Structures are given as C-alpha cells and as structure tokens.
Amino acid sequence: MKRSLKVNLALILALAMMLGHGVSALGGSTEVSGVTSKENITPVVYGGNDPTIPGCFSEKCDEGKVGTYLLEIKDPSDKNVVIGTVTAEIYKETQGVYKDVTFVTWTSTIPISYVWVKGGPHGGSLYEYVFPAYGDSGLYTPINANNNKPSEVSHITFYYTNEPSQPEPACGSVTVTKVNNDNGKPLAGWQFTLFTKVANGQDPWGQVGEPKETDAKGEVSWDNLEPGDYKVEETPQQGWVAVYPECGYYQFTLEEPENFEFTFYNAMVGSISGMKFHDRNSNGELDDGEDGLPGWRIELYADFGAVVPTLMQVSDMELVGYVITEEDGKFEFTGLPLGRYYLREDMTSAQAEEYEQTTPEENWFTVDLTETPDVSGVLFGNAKKVTPPEEPPDEEPPDEELPDEELPDEELPDGELPDDELPDEETQDEELPEVELPGEELPLVEPDIEIIDDQEIPLAALPITGGVAPGILYGIGMLLTGTGVVIKKKRRF
Secondary structure, three states: OHHHHHHHHHHHHHHHHOOOOOOOOOOOEEOOOOOOOOOOOHHHHEOOOOOOOEEEEEEEEEOOOOOEEEEEEEOOOOOEEEEEEEEEEEEEEEEOEEEEEEEEEEEEEEEEEEEEEEEEHHHHEEEEEEEEEEEEEEOOOOOEOOOOEEOOOOOOEEEEEOOOOHHHHHHHHEEEEEOOOOOOOOOOOOOOEEEOOOOOOOOOOEEEOOOOOOOOOEEEEEEOOOEEEEEEEEOOOOHHHHOOOOOEEEEEOOOOEEEEEEEEEEEEEEEEEEEEOOOOOOOOOOOOOEEEEEEEEEEEEEEEOOOOOOOHHHHHOOOEEEOOOOOOOEEEEEEEEEOEEEEEEOOOHHHHHEEEOOOOOOOOOEEEOOOOOOEEEEEEEEEEOOOOOOOOOOOOOOOOOOOOOOOOOOOOOOOOOHHHHHOHHHHHHHOOOOOOOOOOOOOOOOOOOOOOOOOOOOOHOOOOEEOOOHHHHHHHHHHHHHHHHHHHHHHHH
C-alpha cells in the first residue's frame, strides 16, 4: 500500500467512525460477512475483539511491540503439525509526516485471505485480500480520535481459507544414505543415479533425471515417483571399495505410496606394487642394467593382530591372494582394505635350483596401508647360484696292460736260455732229473784263488765242486733262474 494515501484514508476512516458506518458496538465480537475491499485494499474498521470470518482459520501473533516475529501456522485438524509460517515486522517511522506512526509488514509461506491489526480499545483494521496474498506492507490500526494518528498495535491475526492443500507424491520416493564403513560417518559428494525399467528391447534401464550428489548428511533423494521397477546406483570413486551392497546398487519395485530408504557402505582401499629383478651382482639392490624376472609367484597375506611374524607364521596366516610377475618382472595388488600385509615370493623347485634370494633377507616384506593407502617399490631380488666344478667319482683305476718290452738280443753263455724262450708252464712243473752224488765224502781242498782282471774265464777252468761237474751245476742254476723269471712275469699281470 502506498504510504502517500494513508493520511487521507485515516481521515476517511475517522469520519466513518464518527458517523457510525461499519462500526460495531465496543466490547462485542463481530462476524464479518461479505466483506468487500477497495482496489487499494482499504481496511474496514471494526470495534471490539477479533472478528470471526466464516470458512477461515486463524493464527494470532500476540506481540504488539516493535520487532520481528515468526508465527507458525498449524494444521487445524492437528495442532502439532506446522503447515506454514508467517513473518511479521512491527516498526515505527522515525521521520517525516508519518513519524511515530506504527506500521506492520508481513510475509507468509501459505496464502493469506485476511489480516486483522488490533489497536487497543479503539478496535482494529481488517485487511481483505480478494486474491489470497503471500505478503503486504504498511498496515496500521484505526485512527485515534485524540491525536488523529493510528493507535499502537496490540496484536495481529492472520486468516487463511480452508486447510492448505499439500501436494501428495504420485506414488512414493527413495532416499539414499552414504556411510564410511570404517568409522560410520556420512560421506558427502558421492554421485548416485536413479534408473527405471523400460521396455525398449535394448537397454532395460532408463535414467530418471540427472544424477544427484549426497549432501553433508550423506543423503540424496527422489520424490514423486510413479509405480514401477527402479534401480539406484552409486558412481564408484578411486580409492574406495563397495562393502555393502557389493554390486554397488539396489533394485526395488514401487507399487503404492511409500518411501524406500537404502544405505550404501564403502571402505577406503589401497594398493601394493613392486618388481622381481635379477640381482646380477648379488648386492640386494636394483642397479642399472638389471632386468625383471617374469613368471614368479608373489603371495600376499593379511595381518590378524600378530606381531612381526616369522616366515612360518606368515605361512600359517590367511592367503589373501597371489599374482604372477609380468614380462618386466612387475606385480601389483589393488583394492586392499586398509591394514597391515605381508608379501613373500614362492619359488618353484626349478627356480630354487637356479636362483637364491638376495632381498629381502627374511624372504618377506611388511607393508602397512593404514597411514599410506598406496605403497610402491617393493623389490624382490634373486641371483643365480654359483655352480662348483664337478669332482671325479671315487673309483678304482682300471687295470692297465703294460706294454710288451722287447729285450735286446744278447749272447748268452752256453747252457742259458733267453727270457723270451722260457719253457712253458707245464715244463716248469716237470721234475728235475735226479743227480746222483758220490757217497764218499771228498776232502776239502782249499783252492788256489787267482785274481784275473777283466779276463774271460772258460767254463773248463772252473774248479770242481763236490765231485759234480761244473757244467751240470751251472745248468741247474740257469734252470732255476728261468723259472723265477716266469713266475715274476705272472705276478706282474
């Protein structure tokens, strides 16, 4: 309402009060029927208490002092249910022709049909809105006859027609809550998409609107859903894994007005990566020029509260999984829930025969993903074993045949046989002819010894011994000597 008209309107209202037009007796309740309003919404002045308007419900703001007030509009059938709010501001002008005049300005979340501004014992001003309004300004109380100014505001009453109709959902709604599985806290900023089943012969699911993101409470919702089959699906984020549901979506069928509520649980995950390399210089470090070893099995074990384990303890723990090193010797484990893990290599028998491990010394690595979710650079090094030279087996040397040596032809004295013409073995076994010796004992005759230097002694010159001819004794000696040579040769073989 324009304030430039307010003084003239006040004079008209004062005149109407003096003439008694439209004024009811003081102290009574007034029922307003067929209240009309001018185009500029000129208030109708009534004396007494708040009027009763058929077909309308009302809420009263008991405050009349300068200030701003919030009024809750209750459901007429259930006063515990708030269906709207009205904000009313009472203020005074501080300058100009309206100085010290009290006015009311209001806004509402529901349509208002009438506003009653009570001004003490002089009644009040009733403002009618032919078309229900959501706000107005410059409302005032009736003119005080003593000083020709509107009275102070006592209270304000707002009227609304019938119970405001609330839009009901076509069928139902769905609400999603996103939760961190590790600590139970809500996760904001996660994207979800709602799909409905369609019969188009190709993709059975059609997207409903645009994807939505969870708020600070980890929630997102869709309303006014028609009957049908639906699927609400999360968009995965790197570094997280779906705990429940593991598939990352829920499916539901909407048949009647109801609200579906689903909770998605996710946990942060990490990764472990490294390399299996050929440690050519056996120093336990990856040096330039040392390449990877493909085809090696790297095993991953989980920690269940054990202290730093021995190799046997690691073997007894639960095997989370294993990978085979690639062509460049690299390996990687991904999607691991945060925690402590142990890694070791598992040699085949053929690999164990050819290689020995140089790093790590204990054959396993400890990796903690609690603080750092992604760990890289885990190195397993192996060097080829040094093969010692083979020693010959302890065996008896084979019998070697001595070469037959040819003896030089020598001239032998009469009666001697050469070595290569020894008699056969059968000949050696023959008995020698008996030699009869004379029975008489011959006297010992000391021979005369004559030293002959480098002269050949003829056989006939030998002295006679024991009455036996020297030639016979010499032949017997040669026969025994030949027999000894044969025996000696047999022993050599």
